[in-house]
Amino acid sequence: MxxxxxxxxxxxxxxxxxxxxxxxxxxxxxxxxxxxxxxxxxxxxxxxxxxxxxxxxxxxxxxxxxxxxxxxxxxxxxxxxxxxxxxxxxxxxxxxxxxxxxxxxxxxxxxxxxxxxxxxxxxxxxxxxxxxxxxxxxxxxDQENLGIFAWSGMAAAAGDAVRSRRAFVDAIRERAERAERTREEEARRRVAEERLRIARDLHDVVAHHIALVNVQAGVAAHVMDRRPDQAKEALAHVREASRSALNELRATVGLLRQSGDPEAPTEPAPGLDRLDELADTFRHAGLPVEVARADQGTALPAAVGLAAYRVIQEALTNVRKHAGPEAKAEVSVVRVGPNIEITVLDNGTGQHAGPGGPDEDDGHATEGAGAGGGHGLLGMRERVTALGGSCTAGPRYGGGFRVHAILPVKSRTAPAGGGTTA
Incomplete structure (x- = not known):
């Protein structure tokens, strides 16, 4: 060979x-x-x-x-x-x-x-x-003279045919190589988008539930000796929060399974239909949350509903972590024309008041800032921007923090960040 x-x-x-x-x-x-x-x-x-x-x-x-x-x-x-x-x-x-x-x-x-x-x-x-x-x-x-004419003509025609075929083969090879490069680039892009989407979901799930577990565990430890009933209630909330975290993590990790792996969970992605349940988890953790809705019962696409849910979840989680023990939060969901507007306000007085305060988790104190290495507000903006919306976050005049997101009721794109499972 x-x-x-x-x-x-x-x-x-x-x-x-x-x-x-x-x-x-x-x-x-x-x-x-x-x-x-x-x-x-x-x-x-x-x-x-x-x-x-x-x-x-x-x-x-x-x-x-x-x-x-x-x-x-x-x-x-x-x-x-x-x-x-x-x-x-x-x-x-x-x-x-x-x-x-x-x-x-x-x-x-x-x-x-x-x-x-x-x-x-x-x-x-x-x-x-x-x-x-x-x-x-x-x-x-004479045939010798005509032969010169015929042979020279055939030589020119044969050479042109060879050149044309060579150019055709080169063009096919170039298209095949370009298509192969395009497929590889598309595969890498899809993998990167999927990794980014899963990273955002994992951050949202872990940050929210672990914050609640931390707060309730602290309450239980504080009142364990004097008020065991209240400690028992706090531990029940810890168990509920941890179970919810495990369920959402299981659903997220299920996206990584291969086709021959066991079937992934089929629980639908959370959306604004679970907003009251989300607010209750924070109320049980000691954060007063008021919810006002004027969205006229709008049915949102799964990607838009998930993005709205995650924005509110991340904003409230940061309020609980950064805004101080006396903070209160207000959540409003309003239908304005073709968009859904979501606003989360707090009156925090902590050192890093509001959902953008920099710490080991979120490194974006204001819109456009990037002093730390956090991913919370960055994940919010990526989710919303990928759906064709906008998201701003920053301190409020007079104290506190404000997160404002505008999402189109009908998303203009189908991003990697808008998956249908949590």
Whole structure:
């Protein structure tokens, strides 16, 4: 197999050697043809004539020029054409030096464009054939003269066909390579989007529920000795929050399963229909939350509903973590034309008041700021922007913090961040 492969690649790796072999073969053919007299009687054509010194010299020079046909195709064509013209005008009987010009014309046609092939081909055919008809002792319509015209025409046509096929194959190969690169880039883009979406979901789930667990566990530890009933209630909330976190994590991780893995959970993604339940979890954690809705019972697409739910969840989680123990939160959901507007306000007085306060989790204190390494507000904006909406967050005048998101009721895109499972 390796020997066959080397044999196939040898012409490409040794083009000059291949041209030398071709030139030698053309020289043999020209010398052999010079011994044939096409006008001799049948059966006595071979050996009826012999080439003279001028003919042998011209054939040798023409064959030698073919060695350089790839490096200078037009120069080789000009040289072989001149040698052919000298032979046609001065030698009798004629030697087939024009055979080298035919090979050179084929090379030019196979390495240039079609208009050039037409111009060079017609010029070569006309000059060689015209010289043969006018200068030779034979009748102008002799088969040798017509043969020069036919062979040069076929050489130009064959070279143009080879060039066209080579260009066609190169174009197909280029399209295949471009399609392969496009598929790889698309696959990488989809993987990156999916990773980003899962990262946002994991952040939202973990930040929300772990914050609640932390608060309730602190309450239980504080009142364990003096008020065991209240400690028991706090631990019940811890258990409920942890169970919810596990369920949402299981649903999120289920997206990573392969087709042969066990079936992923089919619980629908959370949306604004679960807003009251979400608010209750924060109330149980000690954060007063007021909810006002004027969305007229609008049914939202799953991606929009999930984004709205996550924005409110993240905003309230940050209020509970950063706004101080006396903070209160207000959530409003309003239908305004083709959009749903969501606003989360708090009156926090903590050192990092509001849902944008920088800490180990969220590093964006205000719109456009990026002092830390957090992902909460960044995730909000990515979710909303991916659906064609907008999200702003920043301190309120007089204290507190405000998160405001505008989401189109009908999302204009189908982003990776708008999945249908939590």
């Amino acid at each position: 390796s020997t066959l492969l080397r044999a196939r690649t040898w012409p490409k790796t040794h083009p000059l050697a291949l041209d030398a072999v071709l030139a030698a073969a053309v020289l043999v053919c020209m010398v052999a043809a010079s011994f044939v007299d096409p006008h001799a009687d049948h059966g006595a054509k071979w050996g009826a004539r012999t080439p003279d010194a001028l003919g042998l010299t011209l054939m040798t020079l023409a064959a030698a020029a073919l060695v350089l046909r790839r490096r200078a195709p037009r120069g080789v064509l000009a040289a072989t054409a001149v040698l052919s013209l000298v032979e046609l005008a001065a030698d009798d009987p004629r030697a087939p030096v024009a055979m080298s010009a035919v090979v050179a014309l084929y090379t030019v046609a196979s390495t240039t464009d079609r208009p050039t092939t037409w111009r060079v081909g017609l010029l070569t055919m006309t000059v060689l054939t015209g010289t043969a008809m006018l200068a030779g002792p034979l009748p102008w319509y």
